[in-house]
Amino acid sequence: METKKMVAILFGGKSAEHEISLISAMNIIxxxxxxxxxxxLIGVDKSGMWQLQEETQxxxxxxxxxxxxxxxxNRPVGVVPGTIGPHxxxxxxxxxxxxxxxxxxxxxGPYGEDGTxxxxxxxxxxxxxxxxxxxxxxxxxxxxAKRLMNEAxxxxxxxxxxxxxxxxxxxxxxxxxxxLPWFVKPARLGSSIGVSRVTKPExxxxxxxxxxxxxxxxxxxxxxVGREIECAVLGNAHPKGSVIGEVVPPNGFYDYEAKYxxxxxxxxxxxxPGLDADTIARVQAMAVKTFQALECEGLSRVDFFLTHxxxxxxxxxxxxxxxxxxxxxxSLWKLSGIAYPALIDALLQLAMDRxxxxxxxxxxxRF
Numbered sequence: 001m002e003t004k005k006m007v008a009i010l011f012g013g014k015s016a017e018h019e020i021s022l023i024s025a026m027n028i029i030x031x032x033x034x035x036x037x038x039x040x041l042i043g044v045d046k047s048g049m050w051q052l053q054e055e056t057q058x059x060x061x062x063x064x065x066x067x068x069x070x071x072x073x074n075r076p077v078g079v080v081p082g083t084i085g086p087h088x089x090x091x092x093x094x095x096x097x098x099x100x101x102x103x104x105x106x107x108x109g110p111y112g113e114d115g116t117x118x119x120x121x122x123x124x125x126x127x128x129x130x131x132x133x134x135x136x137x138x139x140x141x142x143x144x145a146k147r148l149m150n151e152a153x154x155x156x157x158x159x160x161x162x163x164x165x166x167x168x169x170x171x172x173x174x175x176x177x178x179x180l181p182w183f184v185k186p187a188r189l190g191s192s193i194g195v196s197r198v199t200k201p202e203x204x205x206x207x208x209x210x211x212x213x214x215x216x217x218x219x220x221x222x223x224x225v226g227r228e229i230e231c232a233v234l235g236n237a238h239p240k241g242s243v244i245g246e247v248v249p250p251n252g253f254y255d256y257e258a259k260y261x262x263x264x265x266x267x268x269x270x271x272x273p274g275l276d277a278d279t280i281a282r283v284q285a286m287a288v289k290t291f292q293a294l295e296c297e298g299l300s301r302v303d304f305f306l307t308h309x310x311x312x313x314x315x316x317x318x319x320x321x322x323x324x325x326x327x328x329x330x331s332l333w334k335l336s337g338i339a340y341p342a343l344i345d346a347l348l349q350l351a352m353d354r355x356x357x358x359x360x361x362x363x364x365x366r367f
Contacts, residue, residue, distance in 0.1 A: 005101035007037045007348060008088070008126075010117070012044040012070055015109030016193045016214065019065040024106045024323035026063050027330075029055065031340045037348070040088075040098060042077055043070040044107065050077035052090065052097075063324070081123040102351050103128040104344075106323060109189055113320045114140035127355035129347045131319045135295035139317045142219050143187050145294055149314055152293040154286065156314045157305070158222040161187070164212055171204050174220050181223035184208055186215035197223070226307035228315070229272050231287035232332040233300050234343075236350050239291050241284030241302075242332040246272035268328070270335050282312055290314050298350045301329045 009032075011025030012018055025041075032039055041053040052075040061068050077097065078089040086096035103126050105117055113130075115137030121128040131139065139145050143161045150156070160177050162170050174182060184207040186194040194214035196207035204220075211218040228249065232242035248267040275283075287302040294300075294317055301321040305313045321329040333343045 002036075004034075004036060004038050005348075006040055006098045007032065008040045008042055008100035008103045010042050010044060010050075010103055010105040010107060010112075012046075013107040013109065013112040013117075014044070014046055014048050015107075015111055015113075016189065017108035018046055019068050020322055020324065021106055021108045021112070022068045022070070023063045023065060024108070024327070026059060026061075026068075027323045027325060027340070028104060028106060028344055029059060031344050033341050033345055036345065038098070040100060042088075044112070045070055045072075048111065050079070051075055052077060079120070079124060081125075083125045087124045087126060100126055102126070102348050102355075104348065104351075105129065106320060108320055108322070109193075110140070114188060125355075127351040129351045130298045131296040131300065132354075135297060136319050139294045139296060139300065139319045141188050141217075142185065142316060143217065145317060146219075148293055149290065152289070154290055154293060154314055155312065157224050159219050161217065161219055162208075163217050167208060167212075170208055170220070171201055174204065175201060178220060178222040182207075183221045183223060184211050185219045185221065186211050187217040187219055189214050224305040224307065224313060224315075226305040226311075226313075227272070229275075229283060229304050229306050230328050230332065231283050231302050231304070232321075232329045232336075233287050233291045233296070233302060234298075234333065234338075234346065234350075236297050236354055239288050239296075241287045242336040243270075244272045244275060244280055244283050245270045245328050245332050245335075247328070268326070268331070270331055279306070279310065279312075286312055286314065290317060297354060299329070299347055301332075 009025055009028060011021045013021055029039055041055055043051050043053045052073055053071060057071055074092060076091045078091045080087050085099045088097040090097050103121055105128055107113060107117055113136060115133045118133045118136045146156050146159060158178055160173050180199060182198040184196045184198055194211045196210055198204050198207050228247045230245045233239050246269040250266055290302050291300050296319060301318045303315040305315055323330055330340050330343055
């Protein structure tokens, strides 16, 4: 019988998406194939400290983003970089933790999805799910991602970028370059946190103030009239796109509450209705092209606008999308024929395959 592999599941984090990460982790833990894997649960609190979590205790909570939280077990985890383990230590007991074969870091937003955690895991020489340092950092920064998409010829919405020192010119520049309505966003955050829809120039200042609460760089994007459709991408060197889903947001805006709290706040159509075979193929091809242009690996969800004249524009790329019970990424793959447990298994295997390729490359390098 094959020896079970240890999976370290890393969740929580310092970002405003902390609670959503906890709920994503709950679903991943429940779906893990226990005939193949053991689980080591590590919660990252809002100060950035790593702490061991007890599985039964953690899963006993209601998966509600308003109430879910980590437990302070007074068992902080230390990390030891290098190619030789052990890499994780139980600091309270002064002993090594079981060595992970792979890490599933389901840390949404800054300090988890933006390349910082990926860089640490590279230093620990541990395989991890999702894109590497470059892909994670690029996709997280909407400004850089859109510039790279433009370079690759991938259509996306018109936008202008501002930093805090530019705020005196915000309204004039937006009026000069963009047609209303506008969407004002922090450049490096997800889950629609800090995002506002603006329909009148006099409302822009309030939206800008909100976005600057979460980032020092913000985007103002020109609103697109069209359907919001999404494609999940899976793979390393040869990624594939899923069936296509559609989100119909309430009042034209798919905000945080509609995504995670009020399941009736937005309508999700799986699959997206009325798309012909040519449109589906175009969406899948552009999703894969975007995935590769931004140096993604493992997984991402690519979000699009499909206009009434069939123009396809990329909205954004999520490199560690939600894994809650209403999240699009696992739902799209389930509809594509990959059930949740098989999807988790595939993501873990992709991570281990990539690390094996990295290690082989280093072994064969000659200087």
